[in-house]
Amino acid sequence: MAYRTLKAQFHASGAVAADDLHAHRLASESTLVWDFEVGDFPAFCVLTTEMVKLQERVFVLDRKVAALWSQIPKGASIGYLNTLLIREIEATNDIEQVRSTRKEISDALKAKLGEPGHKKRFQELARLYSALANGVYDLPSSPAEIRTIYDAIVDGEIEDDHQVDGPLFRLETTRITSGTKVVHEAVPVGEIEQRINAVLQLLHKDDAPGLVAAMASHFMFEYIHPFYDGNGRTGRFLLAQKLQAVVSPLAAMALSPVINQQKDRYYKAFENAEHPLNKGDLTPFVTGMLELLLEAQGEMLRDLEARQLLFDDLKQHIERRPATSAVEERHNRILFILGQVWLFDDMRSIDQDSLSSYFKETKQTIRKDLGVLEDQGLVEVVTQRPKTFTLSELACQELGLIK
Numbered sequence: 001m002a003y004r005t006l007k008a009q010f011h012a013s014g015a016v017a018a019d020d021l022h023a024h025r026l027a028s029e030s031t032l033v034w035d036f037e038v039g040d041f042p043a044f045c046v047l048t049t050e051m052v053k054l055q056e057r058v059f060v061l062d063r064k065v066a067a068l069w070s071q072i073p074k075g076a077s078i079g080y081l082n083t084l085l086i087r088e089i090e091a092t093n094d095i096e097q098v099r100s101t102r103k104e105i106s107d108a109l110k111a112k113l114g115e116p117g118h119k120k121r122f123q124e125l126a127r128l129y130s131a132l133a134n135g136v137y138d139l140p141s142s143p144a145e146i147r148t149i150y151d152a153i154v155d156g157e158i159e160d161d162h163q164v165d166g167p168l169f170r171l172e173t174t175r176i177t178s179g180t181k182v183v184h185e186a187v188p189v190g191e192i193e194q195r196i197n198a199v200l201q202l203l204h205k206d207d208a209p210g211l212v213a214a215m216a217s218h219f220m221f222e223y224i225h226p227f228y229d230g231n232g233r234t235g236r237f238l239l240a241q242k243l244q245a246v247v248s249p250l251a252a253m254a255l256s257p258v259i260n261q262q263k264d265r266y267y268k269a270f271e272n273a274e275h276p277l278n279k280g281d282l283t284p285f286v287t288g289m290l291e292l293l294l295e296a297q298g299e300m301l302r303d304l305e306a307r308q309l310l311f312d313d314l315k316q317h318i319e320r321r322p323a324t325s326a327v328e329e330r331h332n333r334i335l336f337i338l339g340q341v342w343l344f345d346d347m348r349s350i351d352q353d354s355l356s357s358y359f360k361e362t363k364q365t366i367r368k369d370l371g372v373l374e375d376q377g378l379v380e381v382v383t384q385r386p387k388t389f390t391l392s393e394l395a396c397q398e399l400g401l402i403k
């Protein structure tokens with residue numbers, strides 16, 4: 001049976017019936033109640049059968065993605081992670097009308113490798129997401145660590161009049177508006193830190209299922225709105241971090257593009273969760289976010305499967321290419337790696353050093369090989385510094401790739 005919101009109960013059967021249902025839900029053994037007020041009521045979530053089933057489907061899909069992932073060769077997997085990172089960062093920015101191009105993000109991701117020169121736009125944000133994708137970024141454990149994350153995420157992107165004025169958080173009120181309508185009044189300044197600590201507790205303690213804690217804590221963080229700007233982006237990073245503790249980094253990294261496609265649904269979920277007649281019931285919010293996560297996983301699985309088929313085709317084309325010497329064999333292997341990058345990395349290019357790392361031969365040898373392939377019209381230089389390469393149109397035709 002569909003879960004009835006307290007607001008729907010109020011409209012269908014009146015205030016007393018809604019109060020009864022509210023009391024019944026709060027008293028249930030299947031309900032988690034948090035020390036976090038939404039309006040005048042403590043936030044709570046009922047672990048419904050539907051929610052348990054959704055969680056199970058998330059884990060089943062996660063296993064399917066992991067199985068597929070394990071069959072993908074290294075060149076392709078690095079490329080695909082890059083694709084996911086770029087899409088996630090582009091989308092989390094786009095949700096808030098922060099415009100960023102794929103090229104800008106790709107440059108920022110490369111710059112994190114410690115290149116000299118001036119800082120690139122989104123470099124800190126890219127560093128953070130990259131660390132997350134590689135599983136080396138722990139959840140924050142104090143309000144100060146949340147501020148550190150925020151600083152990296154919005155680095156250089158906040159207008160002067162929206163800079164944080166407190167030691168950790170804002171010192172004035174703020175609100176979320178849609179046109180002329182106020183959709184949310186952020187919590188009073190004096191409550192921010194204590195409420196952020198409640199979010200941290202939920203993120204760290206294991207008395208709620210991980211996926212439920214991830215979604216509910218995301219609601220709470222946005223409800224607090226501790227900054228003037230950048231709350232959405234910071235909250236979605238925390239969400240990805242918490243998700244990563246439960247599902248693969250791939251799934252954690254795929255949510256923002258789906259949220260971006262369904263922004264109204266995402267915003268509506270917040271609005272409903274904080275509607276006074278819903279009395280702090282986060283169940284529909286958590287359920288809705290789990291549905292979005294499932295969609296993100298499904299999309300990624302379909303995308304990976306399609307790329308995997310093209311990869312099998314590429315492999316056959318490479319195997320059919322003549323190779324009468326060790327050098328020609330190596331040339332084919334270079335084309336194979338470039339083909340994998342072409343199929344799995346949306347940027348479709350790879351730098352010389354990364355390419356060389358796939359071979360036991362010296363960098364000079366690979367550089368020479370690339371020169372020969374360039375002369376044959378199979379490889380093209382994309383950028384000079386660093387020198388990056390992609391397949392030419394001719395190579396794409398020969399390898400059965402659609403340019």
Ligand SMILES: Nc1ncnc2c1ncn2[C@@H]1O[C@H](COP(=O)(O)OP(=O)(O)OP(=O)(O)O)[C@@H](O)[C@H]1O
Nearest residue numbers: 096176183184222223228229230231232233270271
């Ligand atoms: N009714 C709501 N109540 C609480 N949070 C909401 C609500 N609607 C949306 N949100 C969250 O607030 C974010 C947007 O907030 P806002 O428009 O203030 O942007 P922001 O604080 O400038 O952050 P950023 O620029 O990263 O979003 C959304 O992405 C969503 O996570």
